Amino acid sequence: MLTGHSSGSPDLIVVGAGVVGAACAYYTVRAGLHVTVIDRGPVAGGTTGAGEGNLLVSDKEPGPELELALLSARLWHELAAELPARIEYEAKGGVVVASTEPGLAALRNFAAGQTRAGVEAVEVPADRLSELEPHLAPGLAGGFHYPQDAQVQPALAAAHLLRAAADTGRLTLRLGEEVTAVLTGPRGEVRGVRTRRGEVRAPHVLNAAGTWGGRLARLAGVDLPVLPRRGFVLVTEPLPRVVRHKVYSADYVADVASDSAALQTSAVVEGTPAGPVLIGASRERVGFDRTLSVEALRRLAAQAVALFPALATVRAIRTYAGFRPYLPDHLPAIGPDPRAPGLLHACGHEGAGIGLAPATGAMIAAMLTGRELPVSAQPFGPGRFALPRATPTSESGVESGAGSGVRRPPRTTSIHDV
Known part of the structure; x- marks a missing residue:
């Protein structure tokens, strides 16, 4: 001491x-x-x-x-x-979405445990998602809003x-x-x-x-x-506030907890005060190799567009890599x-x-x-x-x-x- x-x-x-x-x-x-x-x-x-x-x-x-x-x-x-x-x-809150009913059921079970631990998690039915995120893709099963x-x-x-x-x-x-x-x-x-x-x-x-x-x-x-766990982020051109919260699919939670060294991608999409939209997240253990992975970027872009179709015509102006300490x-x-x-x-x-x-x-x-x-x-x-x-x-x-x-x-x- x-x-x-x-x-x-x-x-x-x-x-x-x-x-x-x-x-x-x-x-x-x-x-x-x-x-x-x-x-x-x-x-x-x-x-x-x-x-x-x-x-x-x-x-x-x-x-x-x-x-x-x-x-x-x-x-x-x-x-x-x-x-x-x-x-x-920005205390913007997060929105986690599921594309299928089984995926939503898994999110519901996950959120129930979090709520008992002190997390604010509010279920959002499919027909109310657009109130939080007007540009989200249609046809999603539902999601959860995390104000914290x-x-x-x-x-x-x-x-x-x-x-x-x-x-x-x-x-x-x-x-x-x-x-x-x-x-x-x-x-x-x-x-x-x-x-x-x-x-x-x-x-x-x-x-x-x-x-x-x-x-x-x-x-x-x-x-x-x-150990280093490499990830890439895509940055779009400046936009009006297309994405209001931090939005990601339920797959992201599983990727975070995974021990796999292989490439994993699950889109996390968010706007910024300056206008660009940030699109992550990929994970792979390749040492300190910073070689640009076209496959990782292709997956991230496709997953982001699946969540927000309006991004399909938006230019990605740059990307950057980082190493998470795993x-x-x-x-x-x-x-x-x-x-x-x-x-x-x-x-x-x-x-x-x-x-x-x-x-x-x-x-x-x-x-x-x-x-x-x-x-x-x-x-x-x-x-x-x-x-x-x-x-x-x-x-x-x-x-x-x-x-x-x-x-x-x-x-x-x-x-x-x-």
């Missing part, structure tokens, strides 16, 4: 300036700690910058992730009012969380610095990190490196099985690592990192200051992946070799004409 500040060094080093790292910095600074955030690239230069900004409860079954999502939904609403600049927060679903612009959110933390005078932001080693003591306890510009000492290091969280963990001599049990790793005292993790959120960021930050802040946790930390404990510790590291740290550390491929927001 940290209760004060040692002059000349931070209380906490956060590795990663995406939205999860930014939220952790924001809440730990608010708790009175001095924090240094380090990232090899710019703010939101990885998965965050390639995200749609989904803040969803609708796709989560009852359990620990849904608890975290409900807490985050409340915190995002508060942050939208607290942050001094717009983060394009929302959206932010993720890169803006990360930037303004860090700016608000910096305004306290307790945050130092170090961009363009690659972490090459985690400094440890004789018993494996973490004592800081090394970058190309020198050492930064702190009693705690937080791994918020997203898809590269497994690589950072290995620098500390522990295993965290984070853990095998589909839950993030949040909290201290029992194998390396002083090391904490906040990564592995897969496609839900933007939505779950505030709750993750609030939990990390509570852990470091000894305050009551807002939700149980046990399901997210990094120790659930414990393997025998690697060879103990020395005070000088573990130097990274080729492809290790938090070296990243080029920024995930490469744009291609389609």
Whole structure:
């Protein structure tokens, strides 16, 4: 537990300036700690910058992730009012639709469990769907409206969380610095990190490196099985508000929970304040291969048009790819690592990192200051992946070799004409 500040060094080093790292910095600074955030690239230069900004409860079954999502939904609403600049927060709600009666029955059963867990889910019969979404395709069996679903612009959110933390005078932001080693003591306890510009000492290091969280963990001599799960997003030309909510088919829920490494696509369609419509979501585990998948884009376009026929004549002006940080049990790793005292993790959120960021930050802040946790930390404990510790590291740290550390491929927001 940290209760004060040692002059000349931070209380906490956060590795990663995406939205999860930014939220952790924001809440730990608010708790009175001095924090240094380090990232090899710019703010939101990885998965965050390639995200749609989904803040969803609708796709989560009852359990620990849904608890975290409900807490985050409340915190995002508060942050939208607290942050001094717009983060394009829209409490737009979500609409999940089924094309068949059996599909609607499955949605009904899923929503019943969510309702018991505190989610607002309202069944919408087929003849009322057009009241929510006038341009939806006819012939759908029905759906559910989720008023708690929302959206932010993720890169803006990360930037303004860090700016608000910096305004306290307790945050130092170090961009363009690659972490090459985690400094440890004789018993494996973490004592800081090394970058190309020198050492930064702190009693705690937080791994918020997203898809590269497994690589950072290995620098500390522990295993965290984070894998990249690639996805593409199609962006249309600016339009009038054709899509009012976040709309997706029931297949999306199954894809989110799937362990398959193969290509899966299930259209998630949403408008934005600026006018373009965003169309996701695809999933496949292909490592860090960023090769454009024409098949994935073709499927997404066809599924989006099946939901909204009016999109058939709309131009897609660009696409971008991102890598979701996937853990095998589909839950993030949040909290201290029992194998390396002083090391904490906040990564592995897969496609839900933007939505779950505030709750993750609030939990990390509570852990470091000894305050009551807002939700149980046990399901997210990094120790659930414990393997025998690697060879103990020395005070000088573990130097990274080729492809290790938090070296990243080029920024995930490469744009291609389609």
